Amino acid sequence: TLLHAVAGLNPIDSGTIVIGDRNVTDLPARDRDVAMVFQSYALYPTMTVAQNIAFPLKMRGLDRRTSDEKVAGVARLLQIEPLLARLPRELSGG
Structure with a gap:
């Protein structure tokens, strides 16, 4: 679940997802520069x-x-x- 949320495959209900110094919480999966x-x-x-x-x-x-x-x-x-x-x-x- 966590990896899916970080990759943008599952939405999150609360909190934020920060990769490096970039908040990617509301970015679509294709714009996160993360792959699974x-x-x-x-x-x-x-x-x-x-x-x-x-x-x-x-x-x-x-x-x-x-x-x-x-x-x-x-x-x-x-x-x-x-x-x-x-x-x-x-x-x-x-």
Whole structure:
């Protein structure tokens, strides 16, 4: 519930959501610069993990090099570099 609220997928009844120094409480999800990757049902089954991560960056018009750098950075942060070439069906649910 908390992650859905932060991402803007669920409205909140009270309080505020601040990311960094920016109040995003009333911003639509697309304007929050936050993304969520669901475990399976919202992943594109024909795309690799890397392609699924890069997809919203592509939709925002980022060039390939910048997108590749961001995907590599998040993969390093999450320690999932060995999984980037796999398809969603090749991943465990955990």
